Amino acid sequence: MNMFDGKKVMIIGDRDGIPGPAIEECLKGTGAEVVFSATECFV
Amino acid sequence: MSYPVIKGAGYALIHTPDMIIHNGTTQTTERITNPESEYLKKITDHIRTYEEVINYAPNQVYIGNITPEDLRNYKLPWFDKDVPEANRFGKFGEIMPQDEFICLLKIVDSFDLVKLKKEFINNLKVKMQNHPLFKNDMDQLKEGEEIEEIEKMVKEQHAEALYHEGNLVGCVKKAHDIDLNLTAHILFENLVVKASGMLAFKHLINKNNIDVSDIEYVIECSEEACGDMNQRGGGNFAKAIAESVGAVNATGSDTRGFCAAPTHALIEAAALVKSGIYENVVIVAGGATAKLGMNGKDHVKKEMPILEDVLGAFAILISKNDGVNPVLRTDLVGKHTVGTGSSPQAVITALVTTPLERGGLKITDIDKYSVEMQNPDITKPAGAGDVPEANYKMIGALGVKRNELERKELLNFVKEHGMPGWAPTQGHIPSGVPYLGFAMKDLTEGNINRAMIIGKGSLFLGRMTNLFDGVSIVIERNSGKTEEVGVSQETIKKMIAESMRDFASQLLKE
Numbered sequence: 126m127n128m129f130d131g132k133k134v135m136i137i138g139d140r141d142g143i144p145g146p147a148i149e150e151c152l153k154g155t156g157a158e159v160v161f162s163a164t165e166c167f168v
Numbered sequence: 169m170s171y172p173v174i175k176g177a178g179y180a181l182i183h184t185p186d187m188i189i190h191n192g193t194t195q196t197t198e199r200i201t202n203p204e205s206e207y208l209k210k211i212t213d214h215i216r217t218y219e220e221v222i223n224y225a226p227n228q229v230y231i232g233n234i235t236p237e238d239l240r241n242y243k244l245p246w247f248d249k250d251v252p253e254a255n256r257f258g259k260f261g262e263i264m265p266q267d268e269f270i271c272l273l274k275i276v277d278s279f280d281l282v283k284l285k286k287e288f289i290n291n292l293k294v295k296m297q298n299h300p301l302f303k304n305d306m307d308q309l310k311e312g313e314e315i316e317e318i319e320k321m322v323k324e325q326h327a328e329a330l331y332h333e334g335n336l337v338g339c340v341k342k343a344h345d346i347d348l349n350l351t352a353h354i355l356f357e358n359l360v361v362k363a364s365g366m367l368a369f370k371h372l373i374n375k376n377n378i379d380v381s382d383i384e385y386v387i388e389c390s391e392e393a394c395g396d397m398n399q400r401g402g403g404n405f406a407k408a409i410a411e412s413v414g415a416v417n418a419t420g421s422d423t424r425g426f427c428a429a430p431t432h433a434l435i436e437a438a439a440l441v442k443s444g445i446y447e448n449v450v451i452v453a454g455g456a457t458a459k460l461g462m463n464g465k466d467h468v469k470k471e472m473p474i475l476e477d478v479l480g481a482f483a484i485l486i487s488k489n490d491g492v493n494p495v496l497r498t499d500l501v502g503k504h505t506v507g508t509g510s511s512p513q514a515v516i517t518a519l520v521t522t523p524l525e526r527g528g529l530k531i532t533d534i535d536k537y538s539v540e541m542q543n544p545d546i547t548k549p550a551g552a553g554d555v556p557e558a559n560y561k562m563i564g565a566l567g568v569k570r571n572e573l574e575r576k577e578l579l580n581f582v583k584e585h586g587m588p589g590w591a592p593t594q595g596h597i598p599s600g601v602p603y604l605g606f607a608m609k610d611l612t613e614g615n616i617n618r619a620m621i622i623g624k625g626s627l628f629l630g631r632m633t634n635l636f637d638g639v640s641i642v643i644e645r646n647s648g649k650t651e652e653v654g655v656s657q658e659t660i661k662k663m664i665a666e667s668m669r670d671f672a673s674q675l676l677k678e
Contacts (some may be wrong), residue, residue, distance in 0.1 A: 130353065138441055139552075140626050140636055141470070141552075141553075141555050141558055141559065141624070141625065142512075142553075142558065143511075143512065144510040144633060144636065145510075145634075146509075146510045147509075147510045147511040153249075154338070159296070163357050163628075164626070164634070164636065166427075166606075166626035166628075166629060167550070167552035168427075168540065168547060168552060168555055168593050168595075168598070
């Protein structure tokens with residue numbers, strides 16, 4: 126049983142940190158369903 | 169190979185306290201969504217005075233009175249520490265007060281859209297008569313309007329109000345009845361870009377002994393768009409600014425790329441000079457009122473002054489090699505491509521190590537990296553961290569991974585190859601280019617031989633792509649050799665020999 130199995134995930138990435146698509150990539154192959162993914166610019 | 173050089177730099181900040189309240193989007197949004205909010209009630213208690221803005225260490229760095237290294241002598245937070253003998257004018261430019269800047273809006277107004285109150289103009293004519301750059305432009309302010317007329321334009325004709333010290337002193341009129349691209353609000357933002365860009369450009373000319381008629385091309389690289397309903401963003405701020413500074417032999421165009429645009433513009437200017445198309449190209453950008461007080465809620469919550477209280481502007485001249493000034497290595501350019509990917513490792517590889525490998529260089533061969541030079545005094549209390557430091561750590565980490573740096577040396581790398589951020593969070597303004605003024609000295613009289621300018625842009629904010637963007641370029645101490653591009657004597661001899669051989673073999677065949 127994976128900790129992400131059956132979980133819905135919302136991703137808010139940071140352009141100068143870890144952007145949304147990179148976090149999405151990490152979740153591939155887990156049981157998580159990415160329901161929202163965005164990257165924000167805080168500057 | 170003869171590379172183009174960085175020939176001059178001009179930088180300007182404008183203290184705009186009333187524009188934080190009336191034109192910053194954090195505040196205008198709050199006024200619509202939560203008009204009775206505590207934040208709006210408290211905001212006026214958190215506005216800094218003009219003197220406080222002048223005395224603020226990062227601002228003194230921006231105009232060149234102290235260096236980025238000097239900033240390390242000030243412990244964060246910086247807003248409660250004054251720079252001794254701070255000055256409005258600096259080596260690179262100035263910090264202008266709001267009332268004088270409102271006059272600049274009128275001076276650059278080609279369509280008589282800016283209306284200013286009579287008394288306000290009369291006072292400013294006296295105040296600005298000693299300004300080194302504008303004392304001869306006071307006639308352009310004209311006579312001014314009665315306050316009743318201005319009130320009517322604001323209340324009944326959708327004009328954008330201009331305030332100073334809480335009082336209505338003028339307005340910007342709309343330029344069309346129904347065109348949403350020529351509303352008073354958009355024209356105000358565009359005139360701010362033009363006026364602040366002109367200010368930095370004039371300082372570039374004034375401080376570097378430049379003949380303005382030598383400038384042949386201008387690239388404007390801010391984040392606003394000018395145009396009408398048939399060509400929103402048609403342009404062209406560049407030529408409008410060139411006209412306002414008297415660059416009669418220049419044309420130009422606008423380059424856009426969010427915060428990355430200044431570095432894109434730097435590379436484009438270098439390419440234009442390197443190719444021989446133009447000898448003198450200026451990149452220029454004005455400031456953005458929308459971003460004033462962007463993180464104001466966090467600053468107020470933490471009982472700090474609202475630190476995003478200045479507009480930023482810069483102008484840089486790129487010229488053909490003079491054998492003295494730092495060269496732009498047009499062969500060492502980095503770019504984040506469509507296929508690069510978004511992981512930090514992929515981004516830093518594309519922007520930093522790929523161009524360095526092309527030149528046979530290691531990460532540690534770059535003495536100074538100028539990344540997104542946002543001021544951490546502004547960003548840290550707002551939860552956005554220390555942006556330059558985060559970038560330096562990522563660059564250093566990649567150096568460790570590539571065995572170019574010991575892991576234990578990482579923090580030293582951040583200090584030695586990085587700088588504390590000093591630029592206001594005006595989007596494109598912090599993007600690599602704030603260092604160019606200092607680079608001119610560091611890479612000539614100083615002990616630095618190589619620097620890298622890096623710009624990054626958040627393209628996803630425009631909702632056309634999820635991608636972001638980035639470009640970089642290496643600058644280097646000038647070797648002093650300025651050989652002209654052409655065919656060497658050796659090559660000519662070789663060409664003649666080959667032709668003779670061909671001719672001889674042709675004769676033998678016959």
